Amino acid sequence: MQRRAIWEGRKWLHRSFSSMPSNPLRVCVVGSGPAGFYTAEKMLKVKQQAQVDIIDRLPTPFGLVRSGVAPDHPETKIVINQFSRVAQHERCSFFGNVTLGSSISLSELRKLYHVVVLAYGAESDRSLGIPGENLKGIHSAREFVWWYNGHPDGRNLDPDLKSADTAVILGQGNVALDVARILLRPTTELATTDIASHALAALEESSIRKVYLVGRRGPAQAACTAKELREILGLRNLDISIQESDILLSPADEEELKSSRIQRRVYELLSKATSRPKLADLNQRELHFVFFRKPNSFHESKDKTGHVSGVHFEKTDLKGVGPGIQIAIGTGEFEDIKCGMVLKSIGYKSVPVDGLPFDHKKGIVPNDRGRVLSDSSGDHTLVEEGLYVCGWLKRGPIGIVATNLHCAEETVSSISEDLQKGVLSSSSASPKPGREGLLQLLHDRNVRIVSFSDWEKIDSEERKLGSSKNKPREKLASWDELQQASIK
Numbered sequence: 001m002q003r004r005a006i007w008e009g010r011k012w013l014h015r016s017f018s019s020m021p022s023n024p025l026r027v028c029v030v031g032s033g034p035a036g037f038y039t040a041e042k043m044l045k046v047k048q049q050a051q052v053d054i055i056d057r058l059p060t061p062f063g064l065v066r067s068g069v070a071p072d073h074p075e076t077k078i079v080i081n082q083f084s085r086v087a088q089h090e091r092c093s094f095f096g097n098v099t100l101g102s103s104i105s106l107s108e109l110r111k112l113y114h115v116v117v118l119a120y121g122a123e124s125d126r127s128l129g130i131p132g133e134n135l136k137g138i139h140s141a142r143e144f145v146w147w148y149n150g151h152p153d154g155r156n157l158d159p160d161l162k163s164a165d166t167a168v169i170l171g172q173g174n175v176a177l178d179v180a181r182i183l184l185r186p187t188t189e190l191a192t193t194d195i196a197s198h199a200l201a202a203l204e205e206s207s208i209r210k211v212y213l214v215g216r217r218g219p220a221q222a223a224c225t226a227k228e229l230r231e232i233l234g235l236r237n238l239d240i241s242i243q244e245s246d247i248l249l250s251p252a253d254e255e256e257l258k259s260s261r262i263q264r265r266v267y268e269l270l271s272k273a274t275s276r277p278k279l280a281d282l283n284q285r286e287l288h289f290v291f292f293r294k295p296n297s298f299h300e301s302k303d304k305t306g307h308v309s310g311v312h313f314e315k316t317d318l319k320g321v322g323p324g325i326q327i328a329i330g331t332g333e334f335e336d337i338k339c340g341m342v343l344k345s346i347g348y349k350s351v352p353v354d355g356l357p358f359d360h361k362k363g364i365v366p367n368d369r370g371r372v373l374s375d376s377s378g379d380h381t382l383v384e385e386g387l388y389v390c391g392w393l394k395r396g397p398i399g400i401v402a403t404n405l406h407c408a409e410e411t412v413s414s415i416s417e418d419l420q421k422g423v424l425s426s427s428s429a430s431p432k433p434g435r436e437g438l439l440q441l442l443h444d445r446n447v448r449i450v451s452f453s454d455w456e457k458i459d460s461e462e463r464k465l466g467s468s469k470n471k472p473r474e475k476l477a478s479w480d481e482l483q484q485a486s487i488k
């Protein structure tokens, strides 16, 4: 294993010497999701002397495009082709299986590179902080998504889909719609997607027939978008239920809708769905949109100790707290929904690494157009030299894939400005070890890097396994399987 790592190291060194200017600008991007790849692409374009290394903790690249985007949304994953071309650029390299914070520290990385761009996303969850949140049967949407998308850290989730017929999803954003759709879509339609095989098998045996999508505010504030809502409303054999009284608009709602076309379209779709005729099919499934309810606590099952059996909700009213902003306020009235599973889809959360300034309240790295700030209090803002941020770690866990393109443009233009102004020391005045130093350090620590060509072996194995099942790919969903395929 170690001999192989050395050999691979020599190969990269050869490649870097043959195609690089003598003193390249050494850039390391941490995270190979959309933010990481768009940053690398822009950096290679604007700085001809830049050598860009992308590291990721997984042996597979592409972040949430692989492990977040739903299996029944293949068109969204086409962007992988563009990202692959970036990884294959002669001045770019991908090093998978390298974790910032354990394989290498932030201060080590900053010593090796002129520029470090952190784009490692949001790999944790917001919590509700209410009683019963740790009961079995309650999962975050992130964990559930990782499970059905074959993320190796989601392999052992094993959600119980067989003991009950009802699931409650908390939150009404697009992730909530994704997980509801996966629970409710006929499995014959999922069978030809790249859904992980363990998830497909569990969904085929699922007894969940009823899903409640619960929001703390009203249909005028639902966080999802129209295209995604239309898709779930159009599922085969699905009964939709929305209380007509929930659809009534207050004057403040009407004002809010006037200023947002997206919210207006979502509201119109929900409003129309209230008058849909009920299905008469015995095998139908049910989706209930429930508004104006905030979770108060979770009930523990009397038969299955430690397991959730329902959610205790407080009814809410909306209160205006600023122009176009209404928040949910408890009314003191309560209501229960019984269920065997709860998925909390109330937003992702980024996590800091040692030595990184972090705003725990906002869950982001404090930054000025991508420049990491060590102190932004008072009149002084102190910038961390050579350290930048992009994507969900910079803005918080919102936005679609394309949002990260604009985000990367902003960060890269800050880097360019800093180079021009001399804020960043030039690569010729102070050469840095960059890739060679990284490979040496990882080799000394026995970290087995997965190169982009190793990933291509995983990719071709997955496609081969998938083709026999009429799937675009059969994802290798455990660390061991991924490791094995990468060294074949």
Ligand SMILES: Cc1cc2nc3c(=O)[nH]c(=O)nc-3n(C[C@H](O)[C@H](O)[C@H](O)COP(=O)(O)OP(=O)(O)OC[C@H]3O[C@@H](n4cnc5c(N)ncnc54)[C@H](O)[C@@H]3O)c2cc1C
Pocket (backbone or CB within 6 Å): 030, 031, 032, 033, 034, 035, 036, 055, 056, 057, 058, 061, 062, 063, 064, 065, 068, 069, 070, 073, 076, 098, 099, 100, 101, 119, 120, 121, 122, 123, 145, 175, 178, 390, 391, 392, 393, 398, 399, 400, 401, 402, 403, 404
């Ligand atoms: C469930 C879900 C479905 C979505 N579906 C869509 C969709 O259909 N269409 C759409 O346009 N947008 C969709 N989005 C939004 C889109 O995925 C995000 O906007 C985008 O992925 C954020 O990019 P990012 O690069 O900041 O983070 P990520 O994509 O999360 O990439 C972060 C990368 O960093 C790596 N990493 C994490 N920690 C470390 C570490 N310590 N060291 C090294 N590497 C690390 C991770 O492995 C990952 O590869 C979806 C989001 C979610 C959550």
Ligand SMILES: NC(=O)c1ccc[n+]([C@@H]2O[C@H](COP(=O)([O-])OP(=O)(O)OC[C@H]3O[C@@H](n4cnc5c(N)ncnc54)[C@H](OP(=O)(O)O)[C@@H]3O)[C@@H](O)[C@H]2O)c1
Pocket (backbone or CB within 6 Å): 127, 128, 170, 171, 172, 173, 174, 175, 176, 178, 215, 216, 217, 221, 222, 223, 224, 228, 294, 295, 345, 346, 347, 348, 397, 398, 399, 400
């Ligand atoms: N197909 C796609 O394009 C696609 C698919 C998936 C994800 N995405 C994108 O990825 C991003 C993340 O999506 P997301 O769904 O995770 O986040 P989101 O859009 O921010 O939705 C979060 C939901 O959780 C609710 N919530 C937050 N805190 C809560 C609490 N304490 N109690 C009860 N409810 C709470 C929010 O309600 P309030 O509004 O009341 O705060 C909202 O309904 C979004 O930008 C989304 O568009 C896109």
